[in-house]
Amino acid sequence: MSGMAQTRPAASAALLRESGAVRRVAAEALGTALLLAVVIGSGVMAERLADGNAALALLGNTLATGAGLVVLITIFAPISGAHFNPAVTLVCLLRREIAAPLAGAYVAAQCAGGLVGVFVAHAMFDLPILQVSAKLRDGPAQAFAEAVAAFGLVGTILGARAAAPKATPALVGLYITAAYWFTASTAFANPAVTLARTLSNTFAGIAPASAPAFVAAQLVGALGAHAVFGWLFRRDPSIEG
Numbered sequence: 020m021s022g023m024a025q026t027r028p029a030a031s032a033a034l035l036r037e038s039g040a041v042r043r044v045a046a047e048a049l050g051t052a053l054l055l056a057v058v059i060g061s062g063v064m065a066e067r068l069a070d071g072n073a074a075l076a077l078l079g080n081t082l083a084t085g086a087g088l089v090v091l092i093t094i095f096a097p098i099s100g101a102h103f104n105p106a107v108t109l110v111c112l113l114r115r116e117i118a119a120p121l122a123g124a125y126v127a128a129q130c131a132g133g134l135v136g137v138f139v140a141h142a143m144f145d146l147p148i149l150q151v152s153a154k155l156r157d158g159p160a161q162a163f164a165e166a167v168a169a170f171g172l173v174g175t176i177l178g179a180r181a182a183a184p185k186a187t188p189a190l191v192g193l194y195i196t197a198a199y200w201f202t203a204s205t206a207f208a209n210p211a212v213t214l215a216r217t218l219s220n221t222f223a224g225i226a227p228a229s230a231p232a233f234v235a236a237q238l239v240g241a242l243g244a245h246a247v248f249g250w251l252f253r254r255d256p257s258i259e260g
Contacts, residue, residue, distance in 0.1 A: 040124070042098055043098055043099040043121070043125075044099070044121075044124045044128045046095045046098040047099050047103065047125050047129055047132065048128035048131055048132035049132060050095040050099070051104075051128070051133050051136065051212075052132035052133065052139065053091055053136060054136060054212070055132070055136025055137050055139075055140065055212065056137075056139045057136075058080070058083075058087075058216070058223050059137050059140035059223050060139075060140040060144065061079060061080050061082075061084065061087075061223075062080045063140065063221050063222060064144075065077070065079030065080045065083075066222040076222060077199065080199070080222065081196055081200065082196065084196070085192040085193065085199075086192065087192075088191055088192040088195055089188045089189055089191075092191055092192070096187070099125070100117075101188075102129070103129060103209070103211070104172075104208070104209040104210070105130070105209070105210045106173065106208070106209060106240075107176065107241070108122050108125045108129070109238065109241060109242075110173055110176075110244070110245045113242075113245055126211070129211040130211045130214060130215070132211075133215030134214075134215050134218065136215065137215045137216070137219050140219070140221075141219065146221070149218070150221075150224075151217065151220060151226075151227065152216065152220045152221075152224030152225055152227070153226055154220070154224045154226055154229075155229055156204060156225050156233070157228070157229050160203050161229070161232070161233070162204075162232040162233065162235070163203075163236065164202040164204035164236075165202070165204050165207060165208065165236035165237050166236040166237070166239050166240035166243070167240060168198050168202045168204060168208040168240065169208045169209075169236070169237040169238070169240030169241045169244070170240035170241070170243050170247075171194060171240075171244075172191070172195070172209075172240075172241075172244075173248065174244045174247070174248045175194040176191060177245075177249065177252055178190075179191070180252075207237070208240075209237065210234045210238065213225060213233045213234055214230060214234070217230050
């Protein structure tokens with residue numbers, strides 16, 4: 020076989036790998052953008068229709084977000100894994116399921132996509148595109164709630180993958196729906212979502228001053244889940260036998 024014949028398949032394979040990576044990163048950007056459009060847009064709509072009833076507004080925001088997650092994870096998982104979350108990407112990196120360069124591209128795409136999603140939501144509701152949230156979410160309890168939320172989210176993902184992979188979209192959507200209500204922070208559980216929501220002075224916003232504690236807590240919770248659930252769901256031949 021000639022050197023030229025050997026080079027062409029190798030070049031084609033490299034091109035396919037590059038093309039596949041671009042599609043995966045694009046899926047992460049688009050999926051995260053749509054997620055933020057759902058979170059912010061449903062928050063605006065819920066607040067407008069709730070007539071001052073905060074519980075009713077939160078319920079509307081919750082149901083839309085949970086339902087949106089089921090759809091987005093289902094359609095994007097075959098392409099990119101549907102992380103939409105730097106904390107999830109970090110755990111996948113630690114589990115050696117994604118290479119570091121691609122993980123970095125995922126995180127950049129998630130953050131950029133989140134911002135686009137916020138701007139799209141503002142445009143749909145005829146709000147100023149560029150905003151900064153004034154909604155403080157401060158205090159140790161709020162940060163602890165975010166650690167719990169992220170711990171549960173990553174645990175749900177790892178558990179679903181181990182026990183019922185096809186149910187992962189529904190389980191994640193249901194977990195976030197529940198976590199909106201059982202956590203004091205309403206379960207952001209996502210650094211990209213947190214950063215994007217600092218630029219929306221709406222129902223679902225968070226003040227920039229509050230964001231660092233949320234992001235730090237989310238990463239701590241995700242790492243804790245990686246350790247605990249990675250151990251729990253580790254394949255054990257002695258049990259399988």
